[in-house]
Amino acid sequence: MPKYVYEFSEGSKEEKDLLGGKGANLAEMTRLGLPVPPGFTVTTEACRRYLADGVVPPELRVQVTRALRALEDRVGRQLGDPQDPLLVSVRSGAKFSMPGMMETVLNIGLNDVSVRGLAGVSGDERFAWDSYRRLIAMFGKTVLGIDDALFVEAMDSMKRSRGVTQDVDLGANDLEELVEVYKKVVHQETGRSFPQQPREQLDLAMNAVFDSWNTERARLYRRRERIPDDLGTAVNVCTMVFGNLGPDSGTGVCFTRDPATGRQGVYGDYLPNAQGEDVVAGIRNTLTLADLAERDPKSARQLYAVMRRLETHYRDLCDIEFTIERGKLWMLQTRVGKRTAAAAFRIAAQLVDEQLITMDEALQRVTGDQLARLMFPQFDRSAARTRLATGLAASPGAAVGEAVFDSATAVARHAAGDSVILVRRETNPDDLEGMIAAAGVLTSRGGKTSHAAVVARGMGRTCVCGAEAIDVDAAARTARVGDIVVNEGDVIAIDGSTGEVFLGDVPVMTSPVATYLEEGLDAALTGADEETAELVQAVHRVLTHADSTRRLGVRANADTGEDAARARRLGAEGIGLCRTEHMFLGDRRALVERLILADSAAARASALEALMPQQRGDFVELLEAMDGLPVTIRLLDPPLHEFLPDRTELSVRVAVARERGEDTAADETLLAAVERLHESNPMLGLRGVRLGLVVPGLFAMQVRAIAEAAAERIKAGGDPQVEIMVPLVGSVMELHLIRDETDGVLAEVAERENVTLDIPVGTMIELPRAALTAGRIAEAADFFSFGTNDLTQTAWGFSRDDVEAAFFAAYLDKGVFTVSPFETLDAIGVGRLVRIAVEEGRRARPGLKMGVCGEHGGDPESVHFFHEAELDYVSCSPFRIPVARLEAGRAAGAYDDTAAGLAGAR
Ligand code: PEP
Ligand code: MG
Numbered sequence: 001m002p003k004y005v006y007e008f009s010e011g012s013k014e015e016k017d018l019l020g021g022k023g024a025n026l027a028e029m030t031r032l033g034l035p036v037p038p039g040f041t042v043t044t045e046a047c048r049r050y051l052a053d054g055v056v057p058p059e060l061r062v063q064v065t066r067a068l069r070a071l072e073d074r075v076g077r078q079l080g081d082p083q084d085p086l087l088v089s090v091r092s093g094a095k096f097s098m099p100g101m102m103e104t105v106l107n108i109g110l111n112d113v114s115v116r117g118l119a120g121v122s123g124d125e126r127f128a129w130d131s132y133r134r135l136i137a138m139f140g141k142t143v144l145g146i147d148d149a150l151f152v153e154a155m156d157s158m159k160r161s162r163g164v165t166q167d168v169d170l171g172a173n174d175l176e177e178l179v180e181v182y183k184k185v186v187h188q189e190t191g192r193s194f195p196q197q198p199r200e201q202l203d204l205a206m207n208a209v210f211d212s213w214n215t216e217r218a219r220l221y222r223r224r225e226r227i228p229d230d231l232g233t234a235v236n237v238c239t240m241v242f243g244n245l246g247p248d249s250g251t252g253v254c255f256t257r258d259p260a261t262g263r264q265g266v267y268g269d270y271l272p273n274a275q276g277e278d279v280v281a282g283i284r285n286t287l288t289l290a291d292l293a294e295r296d297p298k299s300a301r302q303l304y305a306v307m308r309r310l311e312t313h314y315r316d317l318c319d320i321e322f323t324i325e326r327g328k329l330w331m332l333q334t335r336v337g338k339r340t341a342a343a344a345f346r347i348a349a350q351l352v353d354e355q356l357i358t359m360d361e362a363l364q365r366v367t368g369d370q371l372a373r374l375m376f377p378q379f380d381r382s383a384a385r386t387r388l389a390t391g392l393a394a395s396p397g398a399a400v401g402e403a404v405f406d407s408a409t410a411v412a413r414h415a416a417g418d419s420v421i422l423v424r425r426e427t428n429p430d431d432l433e434g435m436i437a438a439a440g441v442l443t444s445r446g447g448k449t450s451h452a453a454v455v456a457r458g459m460g461r462t463c464v465c466g467a468e469a470i471d472v473d474a475a476a477r478t479a480r481v482g483d484i485v486v487n488e489g490d491v492i493a494i495d496g497s498t499g500e501v502f503l504g505d506v507p508v509m510t511s512p513v514a515t516y517l518e519e520g521l522d523a524a525l526t527g528a529d530e531e532t533a534e535l536v537q538a539v540h541r542v543l544t545h546a547d548s549t550r551r552l553g554v555r556a557n558a559d560t561g562e563d564a565a566r567a568r569r570l571g572a573e574g575i576g577l578c579r580t581e582h583m584f585l586g587d588r589r590a591l592v593e594r595l596i597l598a599d600s601a602a603a604r605a606s607a608l609e610a611l612m613p614q615q616r617g618d619f620v621e622l623l624e625a626m627d628g629l630p631v632t633i634r635l636l637d638p639p640l641h642e643f644l645p646d647r648t649e650l651s652v653r654v655a656v657a658r659e660r661g662e663d664t665a666a667d668e669t670l671l672a673a674v675e676r677l678h679e680s681n682p683m684l685g686l687r688g689v690r691l692g693l694v695v696p697g698l699f700a701m702q703v704r705a706i707a708e709a710a711a712e713r714i715k716a717g718g719d720p721q722v723e724i725m726v727p728l729v730g731s732v733m734e735l736h737l738i739r740d741e742t743d744g745v746l747a748e749v750a751e752r753e754n755v756t757l758d759i760p761v762g763t764m765i766e767l768p769r770a771a772l773t774a775g776r777i778a779e780a781a782d783f784f785s786f787g788t789n790d791l792t793q794t795a796w797g798f799s800r801d802d803v804e805a806a807f808f809a810a811y812l813d814k815g816v817f818t819v820s821p822f823e824t825l826d827a828i829g830v831g832r833l834v835r836i837a838v839e840e841g842r843r844a845r846p847g848l849k850m851g852v853c854g855e856h857g858g859d860p861e862s863v864h865f866f867h868e869a870e871l872d873y874v875s876c877s878p879f880r881i882p883v884a885r886l887e888a889g890r891a892a893g894a895y896d897d898t899a900a901g902l903a904g905a906r
Helices: 016-031 044-053 058-075 114-122 125-142 148-162 172-190 198-212 216-225 276-281 289-295 297-314 341-353 359-364 368-375 407-415 429-437 451-458 512-519 521-525 530-549 561-569 580-584 586-597 601-625 647-659 665-677 689-694 698-715 732-753 768-772 774-780 788-796 800-813 830-844 860-868 878-893
Strands: 005-007 039-042 088-094 104-108 233-239 250-257 264-272 318-325 328-336 386-390 392-395 398-404 420-424 440-443 462-465 471-473 478-481 484-487 491-495 500-503 553-557 575-579 630-634 721-726 761-765 783-786 849-852 873-876
Touching: 005 016, 005 058, 016 039, 016 044, 016 088, 016 233, 016 328, 039 058, 044 058, 044 198, 044 233, 058 198, 058 233, 088 198, 104 125, 104 198, 114 125, 125 148, 125 172, 125 198, 148 172, 198 233, 250 289, 250 297, 250 341, 264 289, 289 297, 297 318, 297 328, 341 359, 341 368, 341 530, 359 530, 359 878, 368 512, 368 530, 368 860, 368 878, 392 451, 398 407, 398 440, 407 420, 407 429, 420 429, 420 491, 429 451, 440 451, 440 491, 451 462, 451 800, 462 491, 512 521, 512 530, 512 561, 521 530, 530 878, 553 561, 553 878, 561 601, 561 878, 575 580, 575 873, 580 586, 580 601, 586 601, 586 665, 601 630, 601 698, 647 665, 689 698, 689 732, 698 721, 698 732, 721 732, 721 783, 732 761, 732 774, 761 768, 761 774, 761 830, 768 774, 768 788, 768 830, 774 783, 774 830, 783 830, 788 800, 788 830, 830 849, 830 860, 860 878, 873 878
Parallel strands: 398 420, 420 440, 440 462, 553 575, 553 873, 575 630, 630 721, 721 761, 761 783, 783 849, 849 873
Antiparallel strands: 005 039, 039 233, 088 104, 088 233, 250 264, 250 318, 318 328, 386 500, 392 462, 398 491, 471 478, 478 484, 491 500
């Protein structure tokens, strides 16, 4: 028979899968001998069986009976006893905390008879009736599905009739009367009476907790938090202790350190004469722990001792709930507490200094996301601010600017030197230029994976999305919140770390962590206050340790000398992807146009000749900025029509000019080229290596520019470590053909310039066929770099620009994804292709160097995947470099509690 029920004394904190977080930690505290009210936990396995079968497993009923009887024997009271009843709470508790998502019922065991017994033993009639009315309301709402408003309304009308405003001003008789009203509500709404049998109350409450796993809001929460749907919740049945038994009773929550700043000390709120939910509901102002120490020194001393014990035991910040019942302290819950990003780093460093954890463990106590949060500029919280609305914190940062309502205006104003916030109902790919120009993006619709959110995060732009209180009217160029109207040009401020939107300017400060990362420790510490200095030092220590731990190299995706220099300051060990197409825009677009329109070999050669020196100049700059470190330059990837004017605009221009009888010859030639190069699916068309094979001289020109740039750097005494990368290869034959040409050009330049050019030629693996034939492709490749952006597109058959805005939100809602596969690598699908290519590539060519340069290279979870897949490096945007360094360190050092023999240590 499976064991479905564990007494608190039987479990431990390692058993969160089975007992849920709350149950496992209650068991741990019991094992430590702390004052936990006795009880038992029904396992997540029982929940899963119940949810699968629709009925409670019969063994569960039996096991609950036995555990309940044991509990009754231990405390010497029985559930429903008319004289001295045992009362229990029934609480949910899943493996991962889902605050407020599932159900709790308190005071189980009260009925029309035992309520009088409780009044007798407690000597407090008011307390007994208050407890009973709380049970009926909670049970009514949670178990019987009655609208809570009916109970609230009954309570309000009772208060009105007695002429009081506070619940606490109602007397025992009032509450006894209220119980009758509540019972009538139950009867009216369900057609049956409030169950008087305590065991029936208990069984129904347990089922309700199981059922609450699958409520709409719980499912939604899990999808958002990426908690698997099939875990189920445990149920904790615990002896009730009461904080509402008079002035020497009370309830509170506390932390062993400040979860906001990490400051050492004990922090907490205490509410005398109250039950747990009163603290959360904020019905009265709470007292501090120091106040508690004055009122009840004995309990406070005991509490401090427990806090120290728990922190020593968990070796981390603990978050604790406690109740004092007539001067006796009880521990109701503990867990490793949530904390802000700054606190996470500071606490990790503090615990190392206190010799409670090792540096390896400290590395596991912080995340790349937390580091990223610390890098963004911050609003000065001390400044006066007018909050307009709160949306979703989609992409962190603090941005201030004039509101604009379309992409073109954003671009124009930005060009004129203004800072703008692009405000849209939602964005689409046409808004891209405006998003690039804007300091921040604000939308009134869409979730965290809406187009705006995904694109903004990708380029590190601050974004608040789904601020539904804001009514955006792009045609009228206004945004309204109630009576407040924001017109084009009005200044607004958005906080992408909190989702807040403010009217008017809010001062922004550079984050000290960003200063540290870009300019070094001394710059960040100059003039810093003590707390800031501690934070910066903590980040420095943890990141330095990550660097010494990681196996993965970290490179940057950078196309300019400036970006490369910045990336280097941020810790990049080279460039993993230089996209050369960005070098063909701006003024040079005309030269590319000439190349495309060339109607003879001579014309083509002359266009290429004109482009060559410019390319060479770009590469010299890049190689100089990354001197001594590898620089991977990718040959041209996008389809040529991206360098030509828009087809529709050009057709209109030609038609209008013809109408006016103007000379249209040049435009007609251009239009013909645009028509010729038009593709229905450019992503799958003439691009990458295919271009290199059909546009004569194009790749050769780029290779010559690279070779000459390297030669120039060598002659200048530099140490260029350039690598050439061929995009979109699907067949080894493509690579052979390009290599033949490339090797020829390299040899020619080396001879002419009289230098040794040792330039590896490798390929991107960004098509499924490339991954599946990696063993063959490896014959012609000196290295592989996984282009996981295209690999994701082609493995899924998604065109990113089309699908993200169109239906990703729906896919997330329906649970097809828990996160966009463009953000976090789809390890089981796309990742499988990566693993195949790694294995077959290295089998064919042992030691073959492999990296990744898709956006996933800077995503924490994906970095762990690439570490495990045994790549040599990840390459990502410069501003993600510190995140990748940290996560690569965490992946290499993944610390196993059990291995260190610390698991379950007492
Ligand atoms: C990729 O496909 O992952 C890649 C890096 O190339 P791009 O994003 O330029 O297509
Ligand atoms: Mg690509």
